[in-house]
Amino acid sequence: MHVRGCEWVVDAHGCDPERLADVDALRTLFAHITELLDLRPVADAQWHRFPAIGHTGGGVTGVCLLAESHLTVHTYPEHGSLCLNVFCCRVRPDWDVAAALQPVVGGTGLSVRVRRIERDLASPASVALAERRGLHAR
Amino acid sequence: MHVRGCEWVVDAHGCDPERLADVDALRTLFAHITELLDLRPVADAQWHRFPAIGHTGGGVTGVCLLAESHLTVHTYPEHGSLCLNVFCCRVRPDWDVAAALQPVVGGTGLSVRVRRIERDLASPASVALAERRGLHAR
Numbered sequence: 384m385h386v387r388g389c390e391w392v393v394d395a396h397g398c399d400p401e402r403l404a405d406v407d408a409l410r411t412l413f414a415h416i417t418e419l420l421d422l423r424p425v426a427d428a429q430w431h432r433f434p435a436i437g438h439t440g441g442g443v444t445g446v447c448l449l450a451e452s453h454l455t456v457h458t459y460p461e462h463g464s465l466c467l468n469v470f471c472c473r474v475r476p477d478w479d480v481a482a483a484l485q486p487v488v489g490g491t492g493l494s495v496r497v498r499r500i501e502r503d504l505a506s507p508a509s510v511a512l513a514e515r516r517g518l519h520a521r
Numbered sequence: 522m523h524v525r526g527c528e529w530v531v532d533a534h535g536c537d538p539e540r541l542a543d544v545d546a547l548r549t550l551f552a553h554i555t556e557l558l559d560l561r562p563v564a565d566a567q568w569h570r571f572p573a574i575g576h577t578g579g580g581v582t583g584v585c586l587l588a589e590s591h592l593t594v595h596t597y598p599e600h601g602s603l604c605l606n607v608f609c610c611r612v613r614p615d616w617d618v619a620a621a622l623q624p625v626v627g628g629t630g631l632s633v634r635v636r637r638i639e640r641d642l643a644s645p646a647s648v649a650l651a652e653r654r655g656l657h658a659r
Contacts, residue, residue, distance in 0.1 A: 396643075429586060431564060453595075461643075462524070470593070504597055510600070
């Protein structure tokens with residue numbers, strides 16, 4: 384048996400630029416995703432604001448370390464877009480990413496591309512060895 | 522023209538378990554990658570240690586926010602493995618991931634799987650509009 388994690392790689396367009404420049408809105412997004420997927424933050428999220436571009440609010444980068452790996456988001460208000468990663472080292476069912484984004488950052492024409500990537504945390508040989516040694520993955 | 526970023530999604534096996542439990546070694550890995558790819562951290566990296574499992578040191582999660590997006594790493598000493606993400610919103614040439622990992626965390630049988638993912642930061646229509654408005658992406 385491989386031990387696999389999964390990562391949702393999300394690129395979204397047609398978001399509300401004001402929400403994309405609003406750290407509080409993005410905190411809400413993280414809170415919504417962690418609740419939805421039953422994830423456990425192990426530290427406060429870390430945020431960085433980029434300078435405004437003209438009259439458009441600056442983009443934001445955020446990350447939250449989880450017991451199950453991490454969440455990251457990068458926003459581009461000047462393009463109404465964001466890039467989100469949700470990496471979970473435990474199996475979770477797929478979730479409706481657009482439905483999670485729409486009430487928090489959605490604009491009038493939200494479009495979302497979601498790629499789910501399998502992450503290979505441990506080979507079958509490693510799992511068998513760890514089990515013999517009484518160890519197990521997180 | 523689309524504005525694209527790229528992300529290297531790396532799963533590595535056959536790493537040295539002691540190095541995987543050593544935050545200083547992982548700091549060195551981040552420093553090496555940021556120098557190699559000419560990346561600019563915007564904050565100190567954030568680290569979280571998981572409890573030891575038996576006699577094996579606990580895994581580590583780390584993240585570094587960059588002007589160009591982020592680095593993350595998750596290590597699993599019990600399996601000799603790690604998962605690394607390097608997300609860069611500016612184009613960079615591919616790099617030799619195994620050569621970067623080997624001196625810092627490599628064990629006797631390092632094997633590395635690298636997937637390069639294009640991230641779609643802005644649609645052609647958005648880029649044209651932003652240019653007309655005198656805005657531009659980071």
